[in-house]
Amino acid sequence: MDIFSWLFQRAPHKSEICDICRPHFTNSGTSTPETSIPKTYDKIDARILDEAQQAACHGCWIACFAISLIQLTMETKLDARQVKELSLRMQSDKDVPDGMGKTTSKFFMGVLHLNGHRSLDSVEIFKVYQAAEESKVWFEGLFNPAKPYDLPTPLYLERAADRQPISGKTGSDKAFETAMQWLENCLRTHAKCGDDIAPPQLPTRVIDVGMDGPVRLVEPGSKRAPYVCLSHRWPTHTKILRCLQENIEALKEHIQKEALSQNFQEAISFVRRVSAWYNRMHPDREPLRYLWIDSLCIIQDSEEDWERESARMCAIYENATLTVASASGGEGCFSEAERVYQGFKVTNPARPNPTLYLRKELPHYEQPLELFTRGWVLQERLLSRRLLTFAPQELIWECLEVVDCECTVLAEGQKASSEPDAAAVNVCGPADEPEEAQYDVFSQYRNPAMYKKNNPNSHVISSPVKIAHQTSLQGRGRHREANLRYWWRRLVVMYSQLHLTVNSDIFPALSGLASQFGQATGQTDGDYVAGCWKSSLLEDLLWIVDPSEKKKEGEQPVDYRQKTWRAPSWSWASVSSQVLYRQHDPSWPEALVETYAHIISTKMVTAGANPLGRLVSASLHVRGPILVGNPNDFDKDLGVEVEYSGDTAARLTDLDGLQAFLLMAKYRDYDLEHSDTESTDWCFLHLDQADSAEFRYRRLGLLILSSEQPVATQKVPNLADERMHSCFKTRKIQDIELL
Incomplete structure (x- = not known):
């Protein structure tokens, strides 16, 4: 076939957009479609479904194709007898990236069911630009003066995201x-x-x-x-x-x-x-x-x-x-x-470049x-x-x-x-500044508008996990050590939600990362103790079982402690659940953190040749204040809030009689909305005597007491500690062995 025959045999040119379909392409991309159902003005015009209308207007044909594809990809098949109203709109986030930083263009179809329930499903629309074929464009121009590339680009094409089609077969x-x-x-x-x-x-x-x-x-x-x-x-x-x-x-x-x-x-x-x-x-x-x-x-x-x-x-x-x-x-x-993931070409034959696709979002x-x-x-x-x-x-x-x-x-x-590395920012003020001056710096830092600028880890949090890992290990600046401690706990949180076929692999399956982390921080294998590090051991012990795990089990309490011993009770590895840390930001001013317990020594016995692998036994020698009391009996008039997370089946209301708590650390913070208010958190390990020896204990959970009061000054002393201590019956500094 010669070029002239090819030109004359092309399909008749359709209009690219019309008054019927235009409303579905013109909604602003500034809202969040996932949380809002298309409005009444997005109601699907029945004329779009007419074959003659689709032949006359490419935009109507695309809208109809999108409706069909959405119905095909819906998890629950649509029962037309139960539908009161259908609505459709194209949502373009090209100028407003989503929470993951990517831009999207989608068709959203809202369904209003007869029972009043609303649902929302979508498909992605994207375009791929091809290399221009100037000779083809010139020849077409001889016979089609009103060619589409001289006309305004239709909205659906202009607002479609730039993407690539997938290969469809990963072995191809x-x-x-x-x-x-x-x-x-x-x-x-x-x-x-x-x-x-x-x-x-x-x-x-x-x-x-x-x-x-x-x-x-x-x-x-x-x-x-x-x-x-x-x-x-x-x-x-x-x-x-x-x-x-x-x-x-x-x-x-x-x-x-x-x-x-x-x-x-x-x-x-x-x-x-x-x-x-x-x-x-x-x-x-x-x-x-x-x-x-x-x-x-x-x-x-x-x-x-x-x-x-x-x-x-x-x-x-x-x-x-x-x-x-x-x-x-x-x-x-x-x-x-x-x-549905490979996509379908929906390009107008009269405007072949760029190629337009519809597909289910990957x-x-x-x-x-x-x-x-x-x-x-x-x-x-x-x-x-x-x-x-x-x-x-x-x-x-x-x-x-x-x-x-x-x-x-x-x-x-x-x-x-991607963000520039802000790890050298000094958000804590010079070390010799008076405490109140450091409060001023801290208050500015806690301002949400300043957070991203000053937080040394903000650019890591939103990064892909491999890049975040590498950035944390290779970071520099005054916050390097704090960032590394913070990142190890993030690794533990990620790792603790994963599954192992053999429970005793809990440490071997992490030993490679532990080795790499030790090399990056200048620590030896001997500094690694049951999934924690000696340099940050005190705060590494302040983990809790993920509360969402407990909610899944309903009212029945669950014992998360492993039936077969694989780790000491103070290690996150002793429970079969995702753990979280009651930790603060890595750049937390040191003046606002006060530790009470001290790790005197550690004992570790490994099972084999891997010093970071399976354990036979492990214990800590700790010195700190042991406070005795029962949180259920605390005087509510003292203004001290109680939060308890148990590692076993015991709940706060199950605690009977006097209980022992090891005071680990205290954290102070400003209330973000009321700058004249200071909040204080005290973190305790809940202990249980391990055997007849008075000094040997096991961890049962984490207790957190919280209190708010006016910011301490020379004229207004901080009475929070006094209120906290009055909750307990006795307080005594002791040396204990934590198993």
Whole structure:
């Protein structure tokens, strides 16, 4: 067909927008659509559903397509007999990024049901610009003077977000090309990630995938070469090939393909492609041909080998050129995206550039990947310099500098959340300032308008987790130590909500991160005590069981303490629940924190060769004030609020008789709304005598007492401590052993 025939046979040009569909495209993007139902003026005009109208107006056709796609993707299918009213609007946040820093453009369909219930569902609309074809535009212009690119851009096209379609198949050539673009860009331009020119020493055992010949297990000795790690979940219902004392020699000869799970087969296939690409792109470097998989590179029935290799996790993942995370949710590494996520082209043939798409929004944050709910995977993810995740719908890239995905939403969110490093800001005032002057500085700091500017950790909180981790470890400035203490507790909070198949792995599965953290902070293995650090041990003990976990259980109290001992009672690892910390901001002025208890010494006995691994026993020698009383009997007229979080099934109202509490620390703060009011929190460990010895105790929970009073001055003394002490029967400084 010649160019002229092609031009004359094109479909008749539709109008791009009309008075019928325009109202659905013109709503402002300044509101939050997720929390508001489209209004009456968004009510769907029945004429939009008419086929003749859709043929006449491209905007009407898009609106109708959006309605159909939303109905297709709704979790609960729509029953037309129960619907009173439907409304539709396009919501563009191009100028107002959402809470994750990304911009979106969506069609929202609101449903008013006959019973009065309202629901809201949406699909994403986005555009992709193609390279201009000037010759084609010139020829079309000869025969179509009123061509669309001379007309105003329709609202739905103007307000559509800039995105990319996904490959649809994570094992495809297109997906592989995207992954290698990420990898090459990282190798060439990311200083934090390293260029890998100098190869690392290989782990004790690796799998030689080669390009030809058998796949086999090798023990490379002191050889140095690049390698790839695999992060995966061990299946619970099917067996996988493991390295055992009885088959290790056979694995060194040949690993039979049919003996491998689909997951491992596809991982090896992918690494072979990476190997061919890497060796072609970097012929001057040591070839990449090795893969590390825990189940095949650690002798699983040798406790000695398992302990030794688990202690090397930090180096194994840190030194890998790439870690591949198999998170497809299926039996293999690769997956095919659901059709609604791949998207549908809704471009007007008369305006081919940009290409316009509708699709269901990909669930980057709303649905955490199942793999990332596993305890071992947190350190595999954070220790790796580069992580390529095979998610159910698309590939996701995380390194120490960039987060990206095939649809580009994550990259956009990262750009929006990036902040300059503010760690050198002095928010506490000079150390020799009088206390009241430090209050003035602190009051300014607590002002919400000043928070982001002065908070040394604000740019970390909203960052992707790998970048936040790296930023915290490498941060500088006067707040470095406080930031690091704060970040370790954030890691504990994240880790405590994850799942372990073997409960005794609680410390081994964190030992790589503990090793890395110790190196970054100049601490030794001996400074690590049952998931806490000696340098911040006092505040590390002030954890509570997540209250939301208790609410899930209703009125029945639950004992969160592990039935089989794995950690001392004072460690967060002693409970089987997510924990939270009653902690303050890392830049909290030291003048406003007062400690009462002191750690005299620690005793730790580990179970094996990993000094950061499993424990046999652990205890603390603590000196501090023990106060005896019962919070249920406190005088309410004293103005002291009581908050109690138990680690066991006991609730505050269950506490009978006199109880012992170790006073740990006191925190003072200004009320944000009333600058003349000061609040004070006292944190206590609730103790129970462990045995017949008077000085041996176990932790039962955390008690927090709070009080408010006018800001202390020379004329107005602080009477809060006096009121707090009057709540208890007795107070005595004691040396105790905390088990």
